[in-house]
Amino acid sequence: MTSKVITVTSGKGGVGKTTTVANLAAALAADGKKVVCIDGDIGLRNLDVIMGLENRIVYDVVDIVEGRCRTRQAMIRDKRLPDLFLIPAAQTRDKNAVSPSDMVRLCNELREEADWILIDSPAGIERGFRNSIAPADEILIVTNPEMSAVRDADRVIGLLEAEEKPAPSLIINRMNPDMVKRGDMLSVEDVYDLLRINVIGIVPEDENVIIASNRGTPLALDGKGRAGQAFRNIAHRLNGEEVPFMDLEARSIWERLTKLTRGR
Amino acid sequence: MSDTSLIQIKGIRDGLLVSLGEASWPELRSALQERIEQQPVFFQGANLSLDVGSRVLEVSDLISLRDFLSERGIRLWAVVGSSSVTENAAQLLGLATRLFKPTPQVETLPVAKGIEDETALWVNKTLRSGTRIEFAGHVIVFGDVNPGAEIVAGGSVIIWGRLRGFVHAGAQGNKEAMVCALDLSPTQLRLADEIALAPKRQGKSQPEVVRIINGQIQAETWNFD
Numbered sequence: 001m002t003s004k005v006i007t008v009t010s011g012k013g014g015v016g017k018t019t020t021v022a023n024l025a026a027a028l029a030a031d032g033k034k035v036v037c038i039d040g041d042i043g044l045r046n047l048d049v050i051m052g053l054e055n056r057i058v059y060d061v062v063d064i065v066e067g068r069c070r071t072r073q074a075m076i077r078d079k080r081l082p083d084l085f086l087i088p089a090a091q092t093r094d095k096n097a098v099s100p101s102d103m104v105r106l107c108n109e110l111r112e113e114a115d116w117i118l119i120d121s122p123a124g125i126e127r128g129f130r131n132s133i134a135p136a137d138e139i140l141i142v143t144n145p146e147m148s149a150v151r152d153a154d155r156v157i158g159l160l161e162a163e164e165k166p167a168p169s170l171i172i173n174r175m176n177p178d179m180v181k182r183g184d185m186l187s188v189e190d191v192y193d194l195l196r197i198n199v200i201g202i203v204p205e206d207e208n209v210i211i212a213s214n215r216g217t218p219l220a221l222d223g224k225g226r227a228g229q230a231f232r233n234i235a236h237r238l239n240g241e242e243v244p245f246m247d248l249e250a251r252s253i254w255e256r257l258t259k260l261t262r263g264r
Numbered sequence: 265m266s267d268t269s270l271i272q273i274k275g276i277r278d279g280l281l282v283s284l285g286e287a288s289w290p291e292l293r294s295a296l297q298e299r300i301e302q303q304p305v306f307f308q309g310a311n312l313s314l315d316v317g318s319r320v321l322e323v324s325d326l327i328s329l330r331d332f333l334s335e336r337g338i339r340l341w342a343v344v345g346s347s348s349v350t351e352n353a354a355q356l357l358g359l360a361t362r363l364f365k366p367t368p369q370v371e372t373l374p375v376a377k378g379i380e381d382e383t384a385l386w387v388n389k390t391l392r393s394g395t396r397i398e399f400a401g402h403v404i405v406f407g408d409v410n411p412g413a414e415i416v417a418g419g420s421v422i423i424w425g426r427l428r429g430f431v432h433a434g435a436q437g438n439k440e441a442m443v444c445a446l447d448l449s450p451t452q453l454r455l456a457d458e459i460a461l462a463p464k465r466q467g468k469s470q471p472e473v474v475r476i477i478n479g480q481i482q483a484e485t486w487n488f489d
Binding site for chain 1: 395
């Protein structure tokens with residue numbers, strides 16, 4: 001298998017980029033693939049905390065770029081999954097410590113040994129975002145079913161189009177079917193109607209996500225839990241498998257959605 | 265120095281202005297890069313604008329230049345040129361395309377006497393948040409105009425899609441200008457000097473035409489008969 005670089009971004013902060021990276025990485029690695037995550041949020045790192053690897057950090061991505069260590073030395077092996085690695089961000093530097101071409105070089109080196117390279121982009125559309133999308137083969141945009149997050153996603157999609165990046169796919173996170181039914185939340189269709197890009201995953205709201213991230217154990221590894229299942233499904237779709245969307249009130253919506261996509 | 269004739273750099277109010285001489289883009293680009301490598305401290309932290317004259321630059325040219333500059337702590341903020349391809353490319357990347365606010369020289373342009381330039385800009389895509397299109401003639405969009413996108417046209421604006429962003433038609437005071445869209449729910453709509461906020465839509469969306477009638481902005485549903 002040729003390796004793939006996937007960047008997870010969103011524009012708006014707090015929509016679940018880091019959670020998505022941690023869970024997709026765990027799900028892919030649980031299938032026996034070698035996965036390396038890179039935390040692109042230099043100065044505000046989080047991915048190490050969510051993966052529960054904070055206390056093992058010795059070197060970080062800036063150390064690699066500035067030549068203070070070899071790439072291997074900065075790769076922290078996960079506690080449970082032997083094929084999952086994290087390259088943490090530096091906490092005491094800022095985004096300008098790394099350039100887009102540094103990221104391309106680093107990813108090209110990692111392509112030699114990893115099947116998947118997942119990059120956790122920072123919020124915003126500035127340097128950190130540009131660093132994160134520079135090496136991407138595929139881009140996932142995370143959004144929540146709320147207007148401000150969808151607007152920011154639209155802005156990011158526009159920037160990616162302008163830079164002639166590959167067409168991104170969408171993950172709608174924190175979906176609450178009851179609220180949609182009451183008309184208090186945007187539906188999958190409402191979000192798709194504005195953004196018009198391929199939907200690769202719908203993740204239901206689930207309090208286990210917060211519990212898992214506080215514990216530092218990605219919930220995609222548990223057997224149960226709807227959010228964990230949703231992330232595992234996205235991982236399978238990234239692998240090219242056809243996985244039906246979960247029934248969170250969403251089947252009829254999904255059927256209409258696929259019709260829409262085919263119609264274009 | 266051999267490259268002095270290729271590029272000229274001078275200080276302006278907003279930072280540094282780089283003007284390009286007569287040569288191919290790759291030559292000019294490497295001359296500029298060489299200059300920057302020679303004096304990195306001088307350029308560090310600078311706001312740089314680029315006057316490309318009539319040269320045609322694509323988005324990819326501007327991206328690679330911008331990334332080169334940003335890696336050396338230089339911010340490319342404006343690209344000025346007479347080619348509309350270059351101007352569109354710069355606007356797509358969110359760069360400024362004018363160095364100063366319009367000067368009195370611009371005001372001497374004929375105002376409101378119909379559109380002098382009867383040309384139209386063809387936009388074959390959805391305009392997403394953050395995109396701004398400015399054009400002296402008419403603008404035709406085959407796609408949606410999403411919230412956060414802006415169109416400013418000297419003439420009329422026709423949108424074969426949904427209008428949910430901002431449109432200003434007849435921006436130089438032309439009261440004959442109009443706006444048409446298949447679904448008209450703009451954030452804000454301006455015609456010449458008039459401003460309208462769209463009322464909340466009730467029922468199904470229909471194609472509509474907006475124009476100034478008796479000094480007021482009015483929207484009419486468009487019918488076959």
